[in-house]
Amino acid sequence: MTPCAVTTGFFTLGKCGQMAVAGCSSCGRAICADHIADGGLCPECAAARNQLSHPAAVAARRRRSYRQRSSEQYADTVWYTSFDTFDRAAFDPDAGARQDYLDDGDGALVDS
Template sequence: MTPCAVTTGFFTLGKCGRMAVAGCPACGRAICADHIADGGLCPECAAARGQLGHPAAVAAQRRRAYRQRSSEQYDDTVWYTSFDTFDRSAFDPGAGASQDYLDDGDDALVDS
């Protein structure tokens, strides 16, 4: 079973995880039946093309617009690309099961 890789959530983003039925023709991302947008695209690719007929495409467009506005506000258009794999790992599917809750010498704070 290939899980759907579409980003979902409101405050906490994650991957959909339902069984994929197709792949996005533009980027190849696995898509479930609930997330197929106009033209068989994933919501992110549909938002990039301005096709906002699917609610998930509207959400993706709002996330894209926020990232663009905030990068312009900080006068750094590549700020989000500076994140390394550690920064991005919290958004990887299944990452919640492999968190480090050990005391690593930083005042007994847990790593998240």
């Protein structure tokens, strides 16, 4: 069983995980029956081509345009790639179990 690799979620993004029934005709990403957009495309490829008839393609387009706008706002198109593993760790669901993020007993909410 190959799981669907389409990004889903609103505040917390994740992979769909349903059983894939096809591959995107453009990028080959595994997609389930719920996420096949027009032309057999995944939502991200459909959004890149401005084919917004599928709700997941609309969401993908919004995420894409937000990333483009925010990178332009900071005048750095590779701003997100400059984050190191420490910067990204706060968004890792398993980071709370690591020693660097455990409470050190000083009463602070987050260990710094």
